Amino acid sequence: MEKSEITPVKLIAAVLYQSEAELEKAYAMLEKRFSAIDFKGDYFPFVESDYYSPEMGSGLMRGLISFESLVDPGTLAAAKIQARELENELRKEGGRTVNIDIGFLDMFKVVLASFKSRSNKIYLADGVWADWLMYFESGEFKTFLWSFPDFKSGIYDPALKAIRNRLKAQLKRERTPLRIAD
Numbered sequence: 001m002e003k004s005e006i007t008p009v010k011l012i013a014a015v016l017y018q019s020e021a022e023l024e025k026a027y028a029m030l031e032k033r034f035s036a037i038d039f040k041g042d043y044f045p046f047v048e049s050d051y052y053s054p055e056m057g058s059g060l061m062r063g064l065i066s067f068e069s070l071v072d073p074g075t076l077a078a079a080k081i082q083a084r085e086l087e088n089e090l091r092k093e094g095g096r097t098v099n100i101d102i103g104f105l106d107m108f109k110v111v112l113a114s115f116k117s118r119s120n121k122i123y124l125a126d127g128v129w130a131d132w133l134m135y136f137e138s139g140e141f142k143t144f145l146w147s148f149p150d151f152k153s154g155i156y157d158p159a160l161k162a163i164r165n166r167l168k169a170q171l172k173r174e175r176t177p178l179r180i181a182d
Helices: 020-033 073-089 157-174
Strands: 003-006 009-017 037-040 061-071 098-105 109-114 121-125 128-137 140-143 178-181
Touching (some): 009 073, 020 037, 020 073, 020 098, 061 157, 073 098, 073 109, 073 128
Antiparallel strands (some): 003 178, 009 098, 098 109, 109 128
16 A cells, blocks of 8 residues: 655644633643643633533633644544543533633644534544534634634634644754655
8 A cells, every 4th residue: 555645743732711720620631631732822811602601701801822842634523522531531510611612733734623513614533523624824823613713813813823833843953744545
């Protein structure tokens, strides 16, 4: 069977939280599961939706992080399941204290994993869908009709560009694409 090169991607997470203490616990657990966090972006008030308020309360903040180790993009479904397990470990009184939207960034796009199916999502495995959220063109991240409002607003663009620059430097330095069977 012929082998083809798959370029590794940067694992990222959009993290939603209310309590700084719970966020710090989540960081420690994420690093144990995935690898060292090599970037923490600014956090912004999550005001675009009240979807999480009944479970997590008010005053929620969301921001982006990335992990040092590059991964095979084919591991996204497994990473989403691990992120859900982590959320469950941090639960209090039945509710989540953090929401972790795990995904990846490559040189061309941002993809988040989801347990919810929609017309724009592609099924991966084990009840997990890939949500292509943004693409990179002419030096900018661009969104789609279905992209989340806070991503559409551009508030995460500086973080995404910083993470993309880290990825670019890592790929240049490591030059070790993953190999998979066709």
